[in-house]
Amino acid sequence: KAGVTQTPRYLIKTRGQQVTLSCSPISGHRSVSWYQQTPGQGLQFLFEYFSETQRNKGNFPGRFSGRQFSNSRSEMNVSTLELGDSALYLCASSLDGTGPLNTDTQYFGPGTRLTVL
Amino acid sequence: AQSVTQPDIHITVSEGASLELRCNYSYGATPYLFWYVQSPGQGLQLLLKYFSGDTLVQGIKGFEAEFKRSQSSFNLRKPSVHWSDAAEYFCAVGVYGNKLVFGAGTILRVKS
Numbered sequence: 001k002a003g004v005t006q007t008p009r010y011l012i013k014t015r016g017q018q019v020t021l022s023c024s025p026i027s028g029h030r031s032v033s034w035y036q037q038t039p040g041q042g043l044q045f046l047f048e049y050f051s052e053t054q055r056n057k058g059n060f061p062g063r064f065s066g067r068q069f070s071n072s073r074s075e076m077n078v079s080t081l082e083l084g085d086s087a088l089y090l091c092a093s094s095l096d097g098t099g100p101l102n103t104d105t106q107y108f109g110p111g112t113r114l115t116v117l
Numbered sequence: 118a119q120s121v122t123q124p125d126i127h128i129t130v131s132e133g134a135s136l137e138l139r140c141n142y143s144y145g146a147t148p149y150l151f152w153y154v155q156s157p158g159q160g161l162q163l164l165l166k167y168f169s170g171d172t173l174v175q176g177i178k179g180f181e182a183e184f185k186r187s188q189s190s191f192n193l194r195k196p197s198v199h200w201s202d203a204a205e206y207f208c209a210v211g212v213y214g215n216k217l218v219f220g221a222g223t224i225l226r227v228k229s
Contacts, residue, residue: 048215
């Protein structure tokens with residue numbers, strides 16, 4: 001079974017631009033979560049989607065948004081990029097997400113390395 | 118608020134020596150706890166998880182962790198470290214749905 005795939009793997013943008021990152025979950029998985037990883041702030045939760053609905057949101061400005069499609073693929077968008085948005089963006093998928101705390105294993109993709117100049 | 122503390126930023130152990138990575142959590146209810154490993158340039162791989170039951174949890178690659186509610190700890194152990202275990206290790210607590218709160222990570226160096 002193929003793992004979680006993220007495209008592109010590397011991206012260079014300039015301040016003020018916008019960017020869209022894509023995540024394809026493992027086949028059959030319906031929940032997709034996004035995390036930002038930086039040396040200074042570590043791993044921080046961005047949002048979670050389940051069955052095309054945003055189920056959970058972290059503490060990030062409105063410039064960060066996401067969506068999920070009917071095939072469970074997800075995209076996240078960052079508008080008006082800032083230097084501080086340079087990070088590794090990780091996507092994780094799991095089979096389900098219907099409970100208050102999900103016991104399904106989350107599988108992480110390799111990430112998209114975004115550099116903002 | 119929920120939080121995870123990994124007191125050690127770096128740890129160096131000799132190949133073949135035992136390993137213990139510390140993790141303390143702050144969470145009001147029974148926690149869902151996880152240990153992940155990240156190799157350079159890679160995503161996170163789940164080593165083990167604890168939800169309930171036996172407080173000693175076995176994971177992949179010979180790792181185990183023990184949940185101690187009285188100490189709010191979930192330390193990761195391995196009896197004999199291999200050079201391939203060099204990586205960064207993250208402890209995490211599940212807070213709602215699939216949201217995880219991670220610790221800052223511990224970088225493990227293995228010397229031969």
